[in-house]
Amino acid sequence: MFDLRIQRPTRVLGQLALSLGLLALASVAASVQAASSSPAATVAKAPAPVVSPVGNAFFTRFGDNDGAWMDYDSRTLRDWSDPSTVISSWVRVAQPGKLSVALKASLPQGGASTLRLSVNGKSVPIKLSAVPGPVASLASFDIAQAGYVRIDLQGVSRTGPEFAVVSGLELGGTAAPGLVYANDAENYYWSRRGPSVHLGFTTPANTEYFYSELTVPTGEDTLGSYFMTNGFNEGYMGVQVNGPNERWVLFSVWDPAVGSTTLLRKGPDVITNGFGGEGTGGQSHLVFPWVAGNTYKFITRARPDGQGATDYSAWFFAPELGQWRFIATWHRPNTNTWLKGAYSFLENFYDENGFAGRRALYGQQWAVSSTGVWTELNKARFTVDATGAAKQRMDFAGGLDASGKFYLRNGGFFNETVPANQNFTRPLTGMQPQVQLNTLP
Template sequence: MSHSAARSVHLWFDLPQNVKCVCNEVCVTESQKGTYFCVIGFSRGYSGIQELYDGKKMAIFSVWDSQTNTDPSEDKRVQVIHSGEGVEVSRFGNEGTGGKTMMPYKWAVGEPVQFKLEAENLDGVWTAYSCYLKNSCLPDWFHMATMKTITNGELIKGVYSFVEDFRRDGASHCEIRSAKFGDCCCMQDDFHKLCNRAQFTADSSTPLNINAGLIDNKFYLVTGGGTENTSTPLNGFITKSDDTK
């Protein structure tokens, strides 16, 4: 059976719901053209790094329109409050509608990139989501963008990461894409929670050349190529050694 793309794989982090701030880190261990390494996905959007079809490296932060995701009237669409220098602002469609911000970002294999997402309930209707990132080239947090959307007061919940092959050219599934994620944590006022458990899931396609587990006490995801599912069964849970629950 032939497949057009490597299977998308995800980590769903065991964190409290509706928090003000989430941090996570990605360290790409193997990349290919047409790959999205999502670092902080949540119920209202996602942020991470990509390698485009031409090999160009990018950072991306997207927020969906209000829950219906059906391209609402302009007064109910995502609004961009801030965009950093060099950040391109646009709208997206297909899998729902919303606002998208992208910028060239020279991340490298083997080099950690940190993301921080902050949420502010503005008026009980709109929530502002702010994305920050840093690595060795940007030692201080860079404020990539802030976008507000209608949430009826919701903050950050449903936190996850994923690795996705969006090249889908019939050959890309033969290539390995992999990354380590951690340490994912959330903060709110004086409260700080480090994630010690994540669930491994995948999209509805059928290839079994996917895997997830722990390496250096960080969560990892692998998809494509000669990968074998030897560490964590699909829909299984991965627990760090320092989990005290």
């Protein structure tokens, strides 16, 4: 058992000015003597990486009676009291080697706790006590290969109301150089959600309809996922996992710079409202129990009304229904355009579930011109959002699947990152969809 003697905090809990870890891992920069013919000089060592729980950790198991939470203001894990709760962090190492792990935390005066620290499944017990004294090492672990490493913390016993207030994990050792983890404190919310990935398509001039197909493989439909299929410059359409027992078909159109998007028509059982947050606009959704493993079809339409506005419509086809369902038509003023900027994306909108992965296959894509000409789209550009581009998270991929379909993947801390900003081409099928656009409901 490792005995970590935690120094008492000198201020309130929000002020965690502690140095907890190996002396070799101390966050205070050390200096070393330089060997040269010139007078002795000192060179400051780079501080050891400190992995914040707020940006990098998740409750992968949550006790029924726990009140634990991530405090964004103090950037700490607080009120952690249930021994069944597991807090998991992921970091990506650039090479195999030794990974030293020290805990930055505080306990109330006189408190004592025992924790279990695990790295890639190998566990050691840690004893914490809030008494003055030198800081001891936690543990060092062998990392066999480059890639993501999982670090788990679980409470075993405590004398106080909580196991500890945790402000971070201090990492070192030969596996630590080049470490990738979320270190942009202003964007911890986005790093917790994980990287969003996109496929961009080029449509011919005067495209009126965009048709696409989506298959979510079994087991990849995790909570908080948005599988967006039919995006365009002014809006988007796709399916979401909104809750354990609720799923949506969603179609939204942004407001223009001047004026507001308004509803013209909606289909049966479709719910409509405005939306805010990341912009404003009109939103419509159909609660529908779509199923992973099935293939669904989507059509969006953009048609100028000849009076300085454009009407946007959407339809959804489920094999369970055997027919097209009309979602809605939205009227966007001060907009005169056919459908442009066709794209698809995959994102997680539930940050507490940001450790879970998801994957989607994007099958056929077709554009239909205002004169009724169908064109198969078989070229896509794969991109990633700022979270991935800044290497806050590297669990993203996209491109061409072995089945000949485009795919997108994110979350789950997998190692097979696909570099973004690449173009991919799938084989042409030549199988024009059998749908009569002029008879759509």
